[in-house]
Amino acid sequence: MTLAWVGRFLEAGERIVRVEALHGGVTAEMRRLTVAARGGSTRQLVLRSFVDPFFVDRAEDALDREAGALALLQQAGDVPAPGLLAVDPTAAHCEYPSLLMTCLPGRALLGGEGxxxxxxxxxxxxxxxxxxxxxxxxxxxxxxxxxxxxxxxxxxxxxxxxxxxxxxxxxxxxxxxxxxxxxxxxxxxxxxxxxxxxxxxxxxxxxxxxxxxxxxxxxxxxxxxxxxxxxxxxxxxxxxxxxxxxxxxxxxxxxxxxxxxxxxxxxxxxxxxxxxxxxxxxxxxxxxxxxxxxxxxxxxxxx
Missing domain, CATH: 3.90.1200.10 (Aminoglycoside phosphotransferase (APH), C-terminal lobe)
Known part of the structure; x- marks a missing residue:
């Protein structure tokens, strides 16, 4: 169900070729999706899904807040935030409440160097x-x-x-x-x-x-x-x-x-x-x- 929903927001000819779990979150499961186009080029998206029953009950508010913030920041332009592609806060189309967004470069650095x-x-x-x-x-x-x-x-x-x-x-x-x-x-x-x-x-x-x-x-x-x-x-x-x-x-x-x-x-x-x-x-x-x-x-x- 979720993959079918994501597919509605891909470009013509694109398909998901890899799904990778991302770690470090507490409230939701995060996955990086590698999407390939017909010409061989690829891009990456991120899927955020609330799976734990405790957080599913709070997912609609959380995803509405996140979707609103990402839409706002796309307009503001001063904060490097993901681009919002789609949101299903009540799991009307997905197995779990989910949000689809662009994938940003870089990584979290938790160590002491620098x-x-x-x-x-x-x-x-x-x-x-x-x-x-x-x-x-x-x-x-x-x-x-x-x-x-x-x-x-x-x-x-x-x-x-x-x-x-x-x-x-x-x-x-x-x-x-x-x-x-x-x-x-x-x-x-x-x-x-x-x-x-x-x-x-x-x-x-x-x-x-x-x-x-x-x-x-x-x-x-x-x-x-x-x-x-x-x-x-x-x-x-x-x-x-x-x-x-x-x-x-x-x-x-x-x-x-x-x-x-x-x-x-x-x-x-x-x-x-x-x-x-x-x-x-x-x-x-x-x-x-x-x-x-x-x-x-x-x-x-x-x-």
């Missing part, structure tokens, strides 16, 4: 995303973690975590809305290494409207867990150096930074698994928990 350069590029790219002005505002951001759902890592600094949990008991601070990616991190950014440059930003299923601080906070946490707690603050500094604007009040900045970090406490093992599959085998669940504890403790020590 990290300083990549962090600056990431910061500039995120500032450019936040500068996009959609004619129609996307759905408001979601932040599901509450003070009652936080999971303390084994051996965590309980005083620091208690203080952090108290931070998110308060209502969210006021903010100026921006177009958000909502899952911007090294795993969702593609690089070409000669020279080092960003060739694509993928996974727009969480595209939202909300505070720039929230996207920045998510990038900070990811970098802190991948490369050490100090990289969280270094990214925030690089974002402002790139022209990005964060909340003027330190307490408001802390709120978003803490909210994102505590959200990771509920899914450390889920986050760590694709990192190990991508080659960062040292990032066991325990190592990531320890880094999360150090990051949260460091955030609270600055208050």
């Amino acid at each position: 990290l300083e350069t990549r962090v600056r590029l990431l910061a500039r790219q995120l500032a450019a995303i936040h500068a996009v002005r959609p004619s129609e505002q996307p759905p408001k951001y979601e932040a599901l973690t509450t003070a009652d759902t936080v999971v303390l890592p084994e051996g965590a600094d309980t005083a620091a975590w208690a203080a952090a949990i108290d931070v998110i008991r308060a209502p969210a601070p006021p903010y100026e809305g921006r177009f958000l990616h909502r899952d911007f991190h090294l795993g969702n950014v593609l690089f070409d290494t000669s020279p080092t440059r960003i060739t694509g930003v993928v996974d727009w299923a969480g595209a939202s409207w909300g505070p720039a601080d929230l996207d920045v906070a998510h990038s900070c946490t990811n970098l802190a867990l991948l490369h050490g707690p100090e990289w969280g603050q270094r990214f925030a500094d690089a974002y402002e150096e790139a022209g990005g604007v964060l909340a003027a009040d330190d307490g408001e900045r802390l709120y978003w930074r803490v909210r994102d970090a505590l959200a990771f406490s509920e899914e450390v093992h889920v986050v760590a698994r694709p990192w190990r599959e991508a080659g960062r085998t040292e990032l066991t669940t325990r190592v990531v928990e320890e880094r999360l504890d150090a990051y949260v403790t460091g955030l609270m020590s600055r208050t």
Whole structure:
């Protein structure tokens, strides 16, 4: 069913000659499709399908968000995002809810080599995303973690975590809305290494409207867990150096930074698994928990 649906969006004479599973995602299955034309030339597309029953229930919203974001970014032109070809958010034509898009060059780089350069590029790219002005505002951001759902890592600094949990008991601070990616991190950014440059930003299923601080906070946490707690603050500094604007009040900045970090406490093992599959085998669940504890403790020590 899915292949027949994809075939409706191929050029005349094209056919799928190879299907390759892509790894590293959590919510959906990704496949790279090699498409051949009659003259022998080939091109590649990417098929995103929500298969897990837990995520199938949320697929319509996620795929509508992604399709809307890709259509917007095709018009904006300042962000290297995949081109939208087709979307079937309710599985009316496919076995599972699916989206078909173009395949971008480059690859995700999770290692430490050249990290300083990549962090600056990431910061500039995120500032450019936040500068996009959609004619129609996307759905408001979601932040599901509450003070009652936080999971303390084994051996965590309980005083620091208690203080952090108290931070998110308060209502969210006021903010100026921006177009958000909502899952911007090294795993969702593609690089070409000669020279080092960003060739694509993928996974727009969480595209939202909300505070720039929230996207920045998510990038900070990811970098802190991948490369050490100090990289969280270094990214925030690089974002402002790139022209990005964060909340003027330190307490408001802390709120978003803490909210994102505590959200990771509920899914450390889920986050760590694709990192190990991508080659960062040292990032066991325990190592990531320890880094999360150090990051949260460091955030609270600055208050």
